[in-house]
Ligand SMILES: Cc1cc2nc3c(=O)[nH]c(=O)nc-3n(C[C@H](O)[C@H](O)[C@H](O)COP(=O)(O)OP(=O)(O)OC[C@H]3O[C@@H](n4cnc5c(N)ncnc54)[C@H](O)[C@@H]3O)c2cc1C
Ligand SMILES: Cc1ncc(C[n+]2csc(CCOP(=O)(O)OP(=O)(O)O)c2C)c(N)n1
Ligand code: SF4
């Protein structure tokens with residue numbers, strides 16, 4: 089019987105009723121487990137989860153023929169306290185700021201050695217990507233080097249104790265943007281929109297994703313591997329420690345980031361958006377903010393807005409994303 | 424040997440040496456919870472389990488799962504008031520799962536495919552009497568036979584089925600369905616003797632050597648109200664109307680029929696009257712439409728067939744073809760109170776649908792069995808005060824529905840089996856309920872309830888053809904897959920996927936998952952993202 093309705097549709101990781109090819113890489117008991125157990129990431133770390141999701145998909149897409157280059161940051165520190173490592177793939181640790189350049193070099197070396205079939209992924213946190221690594225990354229993009237660069241965006245320098253980065257959202261409390269004064273937390277009007285900066289380089293493929301939509305994340309990594317040249321995926325990864333969210337809420341918080349419109353999920357090819365993920369269950373930004381102590385100063389002890397002005401400002405940002413990326417499908421008129 | 428600088432002198436080690444399980448203060452554990460549908464099913468069906476089996480097209484296995492509790496799936500898939508659906512958690516997502524439609528689909532499949540029930544168990548040498556072949560008696564007979572007892576059913580009517588034949592009209596429950604399912608029970612070796620009334624239970628048991636008896640004689644007599652009536656008024660009761668219609672001797676009702684009462688029997692009488700040619704069938708009821716005890720779907724069906732409802736009204740007298748009606752109003756407690764406002768209504772026939780009562784004269788010689796208001800007192804095991812005599816269905820306290828009767832029959836059969844073997848039955852503890860707030864409904868695809876086709880209106884008032892159709896296979900499969908598997912793992916792989924520490928292991932396709940507590944840090948992400956609430960955190964022992 090060809091009934092294409094599987095109880096959990098394509099939302100869950102697997103599904104006994106769906107064809108194997110319609111299930112995720114993660115649902116496969118034989119997945120690569122690129123980042124295996126015993127790592128020292130915090131309980132419920134979204135970065136550890138996102139990295140395994142992305143790299144396992146890449147491992148499948150490349151048949152295991154790949155190398156990862158990793159900037160300094162939590163992902164490197166928690167996975168590889170020398171001489172122990174959690175990585176189950178060929179993996180380099182670069183410096184904090186030069187992962188894109190090192191990845192370029194690895195790709196060039198492979199090509200020279202006639203191993204162009206081995207693919208290269210560069211990866212870093214948001215600090216390593218949008219701040220200190222930005223120059224190297226922009227160069228990698230403009231030269232269209234054959235590297236997929238993945239940013240695991242947890243919206244601050246987490247490994248050194250939650251300092252602000254160029255990807256920290258407005259109003260968020262960090263160690264360097266304390267929740268004091270008239271405009272507590274990170275100021276509005278600063279920071280960088282890295283996916284759009286990547287698109288501005290006109291590279292073949294740019295996408296955003298989160299740990300809340302596994303099918304989408306895997307599809308994008310797989311799609312990225314179909315291109316040659318510079319590609320960029322920006323993955324929002326919840327950080328329970330830095331965001332002050334419950335470790336069990338890692339996926340829930342990331343999901344709310346998308347359902348509020350604060351984090352638009354889309355794909356772009358050669359500088360043009362080709363697809364965005366519609367919001368399925370719209371939610372006000374408050375629902376997202378309330379789950380995180382980095383926004384605690386916006387609420388009173390009972391969870392009621394203490395700074396409606398700031399919340400409204402964040403809501404306006406979300407609404408702008410919704411309009412810009414078409415995140416809420418227009419009602420089709422029935423006439 | 425080359426001298427290596429310090430930084431590369433150590434052999435590469437794996438982080439698997441680092442047992443992060445020691446960080447944990449709480450551990451996740453898999454649990455099984457009782458889904459609300461099963462909890463609400465008086466027959467005790469494991470609904471979720473049979474839906475699970477049906478989801479991949481294993482229809483026979485699904486039907487066999489129903490048959491463990493209920494021998495009449497095709498009947499129940501039509502006439503059950505489905506309290507399971509009322510309780511279904513899916514209501515909070517979109518609409519409840521069409522459990523009843525699925526049960527019918529499976530029941531009909533079994534009849535058309537000729538699936539046979541499990542064979543009777545090895546003979547125990549015990550002989551059991553069942554009085555009455557309604558759903559209660561049939562359920563007890565079936566379960567007793569499965570347990571290996573010899574079963575004889577005595578039934579006063581010429582044909583078996585009880586209210587499934589003589590009460591519920593055939594446009595809701597076609598007789599070949601009842602016959603098919605009854606025949607299947609007989610095929611197991613249950614002997615049904617029709618036209619045999621048990622007048623004295625004690626004497627029958629003694630004379631014929633029965634070891635135990637199950638009494639399910641139902642409530643056969645329509646209750647009457649004291650309405651001051653003149654000579655020409657024609658008054659009959661609903662059960663008689665339905666019974667005689669079934670016997671192909673329907674009474675002449677005339678053009679205008681008034682049905683007095685607000686229960687399901689009233690709806691059936693009104694809809695039957697329409698089919699027998701009444702142009703105007705009016706239900707007169709003391710309270711409001713919302714307070715009618717009749718099932719809402721039944722009321723709607725009656726209205727769709729042109730039945731008129733006149734609520735907040737009582738009949739205070741009849742003279743010739745004129746009824747005197749008094750308008751009522753509800754007091755603060757919701758009780759109807761007379762207003763003194765009178766109107767007249769013309770009727771050729773008045774059908775009383777004021778409830779039924781039981782004839783329990785067969786118990787007269789067993790005084791210790793307590794009977795009050797037509798209700799026989801029984802314990803949780805359905806046994807009366809006389810050891811070895813059990814009772815169920817409409818003659819014991821309860822909701823008086825088919826599914827209750829079936830549940831009683833099953834419960835009694837198991838208790839009788841234990842009693843005859845000389846021990847008492849231990850009922851296993853119930854699992855905690857799978858409450859809706861434990862679900863993570865994000866993961867369930869949006870899917871509104873599949874609708875069963877209905878017969879067109881013209882044929883609904885001129886024939887006794889079945890009104891509600893069944894689901895075809897693709898809709899049935901769709902409907903089964905709407906089940907959210909509340910409280911029990913359905914192998915969606917979410918826990919296996921969302922663990923940042925790879926601490927969930929697959930056992931194999933059929934047996935789900937296991938936690939690897941060496942590495943589980945106790946973050947609780949799996950608990951949060953499990954769609955059906957089948958994982959819980961429990962404190963780690965310190
Ligand atoms: C018109 C009507 C419509 C209904 N519709 C529904 C419905 O849609 N859904 C639902 O769930 N419930 C419905 N009910 C209720 C349901 O039919 C009863 O709750 C159920 O049939 C009770 O089962 P039972 O086995 O206790 O008795 P019954 O079904 O009444 O069967 C009792 C049997 O015992 C026999 N009997 C009685 N005395 C003796 C004796 N002394 N010796 C031998 N045999 C005897 C009778 O002839 C009868 O066959 C309806 C009831 C009526 C009257
Ligand atoms: C040149 C340099 N400056 C500073 C550091 C210290 N340092 C290590 S990790 C880190 C922050 C990493 O932040 P991010 O890239 O966002 O990764 P995260 O830890 O948040 O995943 C810093 C500042 C360093 N290793 N090298
Ligand atoms: S600080 Fe944040 S990113 Fe780093 S290991 Fe902990 S949860 Fe993960």
Ligand code: SF4
Nearest residue numbers: 460511512906907909
């Ligand atoms: S969704 Fe399924 S398991 Fe849950 S109550 Fe409804 S039928 Fe039962």
Ligand SMILES: [Mg+2]
Nearest residue numbers: 213214244246
């Ligand atoms: Mg960071």
